[in-house]
Amino acid sequence: MFKYYLIKNLRNVMFLFWSLVFPLALMTAMYVTFGDVYDMINSIDPHKTVIVAEDDSEFTLGFEEIIRSMADESSDEHYFDLQEGLTREEAEEKIKANEIETMFVVSDGSIEVFLSNDHSATAAVVSQSVANTYRNKYEVIMDALETDPQAAMRIMADSGEMKEYTKSREDAFAGDPNVYSWYFYSSFVMGIFFNATGGAAIVSDLKADVSCEAMRFSASPEKKSKMLVCSFLARLIPALAICGIHLIVMRMIFNVDMGSDPLNLILFTIAANIFSISFGIVCGLIFKGTLENRANKTTAVLMLSVFLSGEMINTLPGTIEKVCPIINDINPATVMNLAFYRMALFDQPLDFYTNMAKIVGASIVFIIIGTIILRREKYASL
Numbered sequence: 466m467f468k469y470y471l472i473k474n475l476r477n478v479m480f481l482f483w484s485l486v487f488p489l490a491l492m493t494a495m496y497v498t499f500g501d502v503y504d505m506i507n508s509i510d511p512h513k514t515v516i517v518a519e520d521d522s523e524f525t526l527g528f529e530e531i532i533r534s535m536a537d538e539s540s541d542e543h544y545f546d547l548q549e550g551l552t553r554e555e556a557e558e559k560i561k562a563n564e565i566e567t568m569f570v571v572s573d574g575s576i577e578v579f580l581s582n583d584h585s586a587t588a589a590v591v592s593q594s595v596a597n598t599y600r601n602k603y604e605v606i607m608d609a610l611e612t613d614p615q616a617a618m619r620i621m622a623d624s625g626e627m628k629e630y631t632k633s634r635e636d637a638f639a640g641d642p643n644v645y646s647w648y649f650y651s652s653f654v655m656g657i658f659f660n661a662t663g664g665a666a667i668v669s670d671l672k673a674d675v676s677c678e679a680m681r682f683s684a685s686p687e688k689k690s691k692m693l694v695c696s697f698l699a700r701l702i703p704a705l706a707i708c709g710i711h712l713i714v715m716r717m718i719f720n721v722d723m724g725s726d727p728l729n730l731i732l733f734t735i736a737a738n739i740f741s742i743s744f745g746i747v748c749g750l751i752f753k754g755t756l757e758n759r760a761n762k763t764t765a766v767l768m769l770s771v772f773l774s775g776e777m778i779n780t781l782p783g784t785i786e787k788v789c790p791i792i793n794d795i796n797p798a799t800v801m802n803l804a805f806y807r808m809a810l811f812d813q814p815l816d817f818y819t820n821m822a823k824i825v826g827a828s829i830v831f832i833i834i835g836t837i838i839l840r841r842e843k844y845a846s847l
Contacts, residue, residue, distance in 0.1 A: 474666075480660075488655055496719045517556055650802060665759045701742060705734065729808050770796055
């Protein structure tokens with residue numbers, strides 16, 4: 466039965482187009498159009514920055530020294546245009562007015578990074594990288610002081626090296642600050658999300674009032690649970706194979722950075738595909754009509770979700786966050802986009818796993834609902 470469903474799915478031209486061909490076509494168009502934009506106009510230019518020091522601890526003074534060295538116009542690592550003499554209230558007003566891009570609030574052992582609403586992806590990556598690197602290296606220094614003071618002195622002497630962590634197109638931090646990477650990520654996620662139409666097809670496979678094929682299977686002695694598992698896996702396995710093709714093309718041909726943790730990448734790919742198919746099952750159960758009608762209505766939901774996630778306008782999620790943030794929290798495409806984006810570009814595992822928890826939790830709920838309804842479907846006659 467699994468083989469039957471698998472062959473049936475692979476012969477579905479629309480599945481192959483939306484899941485495989487269409488995302489690759491979008492990525493290719495993006496690469497041809499913007500492939501060299503980063504090198505031409507998006508190099509790391511100094512961005513306006515302010516430091517708010519909440520104490521005069523060694524930790525705070527050391528960070529201020531690092532930022533000042535990176536704001537030195539004569540330095541090869543001139544990444545910040547430091548604005549000095551501002552109180553926290555004044556700096557917050559300038560952040561809100563988009564007059565500065567980055568604000569560091571530093572106290573003993575703590576660095577908070579605040580960004581303006583229209584900050585560039587480069588500013589976000591550089592500032593977060595500097596803060597994380599300093600914090601981590603400072604912890605190493607403090608640990609070394611307790612066990613080997615001479616080793617601590619050597620680390621402090623090499624503290625200038627942390628500026629290397631902000632160089633563009635280096636492997637020192639987890640992500641490439643190319644703002645157009647967002648479009649590659651969202652195209653990849655869109656391909657995954659379109660597998661929801663396969664979930665709607667599973668409903669057609671098993672509901673006798675939707676298709677003649679399901680009517681025949683309902684009259685067979687096969688268990689509904691077995692049919693459901695076979696139909697689900699027949700959609701999931703090809704979807705994962707297609708994702709593998711997308712990832713290889715993105716990495717080897719389009720040179721898109723996908724983070725430094727392959728396990729998280731695998732986790733995301735599997736979870737996102739399971740979520741998409743299970744989401745499609747629920748859509749197929751909610752919508753009425755033939756398989757074609759259910760698939761068309763599901764596709765309309767996917768298109769709206771993908772649009773709101775920033776596939777066409779990458780600043781749209783930020784605008785929605787200011788007006789109605791709950792939309793971002795419940796929009797599946799946005800949640801998956803942000804999970805992938807944070808995994809690839811930022812060393813913020815908590816944010817990534819928070820989004821993954823939403824995806825996995827919703828998948829479990831959808832699968833339970835779909836299984837209960839499809840297994841218990843009864844018919845007076847067939």
